[in-house]
Amino acid sequence: MGFNFSQPFKDLADSVSKLFQPAVKPKHKPAIRGWNRLEGNPRKEDFDRSLRAEIRDPLWMLARQWQFGEFEGEDAGSPINVDVLTEHYSLNRYAVKRDAAGGYSDEIPLEAQVERETVPNDLGTQVMLARYLLKDLKSRLGTADLATAKTWLRQEFAIAQNIDNQLHRESVQMHELALATLFDGFQIYDLAKAGQLVAKVNGSGLAGNVNDEIIAAGGRLKDYFESLFTQPDAPESDAWKPSQLEYQFDVSAENKDAETTVLRAEEYAAGHLDWYSFDIDNKNGTRLTDGADANVTASKQGAMRLSFLPAPVSFQGMPKSRFWEMEDYKTEFSDITANTTDLAKMLFSEFALLHADDWVIVPYTLETGTMVEVKGIVVTDVFGEKTLVKAAGQGPDEDWQRWNLFNLHTTKEGDQSDHRLFLPPVVDKILESEPIEKVNFLRDEMANMVWAVESVLPSQLGAGINGHETALRLKEAESGTPAPPLVTEAKIRYVLGTDVPYNWIPFAPVQLPGSNRQIRLQRAKMPGPDRHRSQILAQPAPYFVREEEVPRSGATVTRSYQRTRWHDGKTYVWIGKRKQTGKGEGSSGLQFDQIREVKE
Numbered sequence: 001m002g003f004n005f006s007q008p009f010k011d012l013a014d015s016v017s018k019l020f021q022p023a024v025k026p027k028h029k030p031a032i033r034g035w036n037r038l039e040g041n042p043r044k045e046d047f048d049r050s051l052r053a054e055i056r057d058p059l060w061m062l063a064r065q066w067q068f069g070e071f072e073g074e075d076a077g078s079p080i081n082v083d084v085l086t087e088h089y090s091l092n093r094y095a096v097k098r099d100a101a102g103g104y105s106d107e108i109p110l111e112a113q114v115e116r117e118t119v120p121n122d123l124g125t126q127v128m129l130a131r132y133l134l135k136d137l138k139s140r141l142g143t144a145d146l147a148t149a150k151t152w153l154r155q156e157f158a159i160a161q162n163i164d165n166q167l168h169r170e171s172v173q174m175h176e177l178a179l180a181t182l183f184d185g186f187q188i189y190d191l192a193k194a195g196q197l198v199a200k201v202n203g204s205g206l207a208g209n210v211n212d213e214i215i216a217a218g219g220r221l222k223d224y225f226e227s228l229f230t231q232p233d234a235p236e237s238d239a240w241k242p243s244q245l246e247y248q249f250d251v252s253a254e255n256k257d258a259e260t261t262v263l264r265a266e267e268y269a270a271g272h273l274d275w276y277s278f279d280i281d282n283k284n285g286t287r288l289t290d291g292a293d294a295n296v297t298a299s300k301q302g303a304m305r306l307s308f309l310p311a312p313v314s315f316q317g318m319p320k321s322r323f324w325e326m327e328d329y330k331t332e333f334s335d336i337t338a339n340t341t342d343l344a345k346m347l348f349s350e351f352a353l354l355h356a357d358d359w360v361i362v363p364y365t366l367e368t369g370t371m372v373e374v375k376g377i378v379v380t381d382v383f384g385e386k387t388l389v390k391a392a393g394q395g396p397d398e399d400w401q402r403w404n405l406f407n408l409h410t411t412k413e414g415d416q417s418d419h420r421l422f423l424p425p426v427v428d429k430i431l432e433s434e435p436i437e438k439v440n441f442l443r444d445e446m447a448n449m450v451w452a453v454e455s456v457l458p459s460q461l462g463a464g465i466n467g468h469e470t471a472l473r474l475k476e477a478e479s480g481t482p483a484p485p486l487v488t489e490a491k492i493r494y495v496l497g498t499d500v501p502y503n504w505i506p507f508a509p510v511q512l513p514g515s516n517r518q519i520r521l522q523r524a525k526m527p528g529p530d531r532h533r534s535q536i537l538a539q540p541a542p543y544f545v546r547e548e549e550v551p552r553s554g555a556t557v558t559r560s561y562q563r564t565r566w567h568d569g570k571t572y573v574w575i576g577k578r579k580q581t582g583k584g585e586g587s588s589g590l591q592f593d594q595i596r597e598v599k600e
Contacts, residue, residue: 053324068323077381079310082362085375090300090367091263091425093252093288096239100291104251106369108230109427109566111273114239114247115576116230120535121186123163123171123460127178129185129221136217145210150183152204153214157183163460167473171460185221192222230574242539243520245269245441245549245557245579250281252288253371254299260287261371263422264411269579271562273426279409280418300367310360310379318356347405368567369425391419427564436464436575437559439536441507441550442586450507450521450550451588454534456558457503470533471502478528495594504588505532507545521545535559536577554582 055061065071094113095101119125130153137149159178163171191197197218201211232238239247246269252262263278290296317331333352338345366372377389393404394417402417410418438456454471456464500506507521523543525531532538536557549555556579563573 101288116574124462433561
């Protein structure tokens with residue numbers, strides 16, 4: 001029987017471990033472990049030297065290349081050719097506020113067609129047309145015949161004895177001068193437009209040559225005035241929605257399969273149209289209904305296959321592709337100051353600084369007012385490989401995980417996103433006059449209502465005047481001499497209600513029909529006659545405005561003359577409205593049932 005020499009040592013080790021084993025086993029206590037990260041920190045706050053891009057020895061250059069990832073190769077090739085297959089079709093219908101549609105024509109900018117209003121028949125317009133007619137007759141009639149024609153015109157088309165705004169000094173002076181020397185040229189324009197001027201002049205008893213020259217001059221006056229201003233054909237073509245303080249209109253186009261695409265602009269009020277102002281109304285069976293006298297033509301349709309050599313994107317201030325390449329110092333996108341809410345500005349700066357070198361341009365010329373559907377894009381690289389490029393942002397339009405910035409929104413819930421491009425028939429720049437009307441909508445939380453403050457009002461000469469000064473003059477003219485206070489020994493007096501400036505028009509909250517919680521704003525009035533004098537608020541009663549249209553910041557609506565030049569070189573002038581964000585809340589000081597101290 002053999003002897004195990006390792007056994008005694010094992011027994012001894014077990015005995016020693018039992019001897020030193022504690023009577024109570026230790027409990028593990030919770031602990032928090034932390035790590036420190038060491039980062040390099042420059043000793044100076046000035047980064048000028050770091051931005052100099054100084055160079056050192058070749059080994060330093062290799063390390064620099066490694067830091068910038070220049071050793072990481074990409075299994076890709078540069079694009080050398082792009083094949084694009086497109087299908088396009090033009091607009092052919094136009095409708096306002098979901099009414100009957102008419103034919104669309106690109107002879108006029110879309111902004112002018114949507115915004116244009118009838119030029120007001122004020123004293124300035126009457127005098128302008130009268131002077132034009134007299135100048136025309138003076139070049140064709142002798143002195144005696146001109147005096148006879150002028151006398152008859154002043155008798156038949158006399159200027160009104162009273163004008164609306166008698167509190168404007170310049171308007172009153174012009175009115176007095178026009179009464180003594182001129183006539184109402186707007187009446188002649190109305191008769192010429194209605195085709196009644198010939199009958200009116202033929203019954204005047206004037207000489208034959210004078211009679212004929214007045215009729216001919218009236219026709220030229222009509223052509224002159226209509227060429228000077230762009231006005232709507234009918235009152236029902238007004239696209240302004242007073243309850244929402246916005247323009248609403250629709251346009252549509254048809255493709256080769258007779259499928260209609262309706263583009264709806266329901267919140268246009270900024271004064272400039274672009275593709276993002278429209279939504280595609282793709283609900284089942286959505287199409288515009290033609291009016292009785294609609295002159296609708298077929299959409300211009302076509303398909304095109306294009307092959308281009310792609311060109312890299314370039315713009316002023318674009319970072320160079322190479323690190324040590326000199327750049328233009330005039331534009332510095334890294335110096336952009338952006339707040340946390342400036343999402344568009346941050347997207348633009350990120351594109352310019354990081355991703356601009358990854359984009360190429362494929363030139364493609366289109367007519368304005370065209371819908372384009374890109375059927376496919378095939379890119380050929382320098383290795384001869386072809387890649388089919390699909391549209392970004394595919395998927396359901398309401399998918400919150402889908403990101404898109406350049407697609408038209410679709411109104412049908414659950415539908416797929418639409419990747420067509422729309423080139424609207426709009427202008428790049430518009431010259432805008434000083435406002436002839438300006439109304440500030442502001443909230444007054446203490447009075448629990450909204451006020452429409454007429455800051456600028458139109459004068460009889462066609463220009464804007466100060467609404468606050470006009471309100472003060474109107475109050476002085478209507479109030480007259482106040483009655484003297486009663487002589488009493490009372491130290492206090494009771495005030496039923498405080499006064500509000502005449503140019504502050506109240507809008508009171510009222511419940512929406514069929515709802516106990518939602519409200520809308522209804523135009524009200526202070527004691528006395530109606531005080532609103534602006535065309536913006538001149539809506540038939542009852543006049544309601546949606547509550548969401550007047551946020552806490554308020555809203556400002558202006559009316560002004562606008563001028564632009566179209567692609568054919570023709571100039572268009574019209575009157576339009578614009579809504580902008582207001583300047584916050586306000587206080588009218590309106591209070592009821594007040595006790596005031598009597599000042600000695």
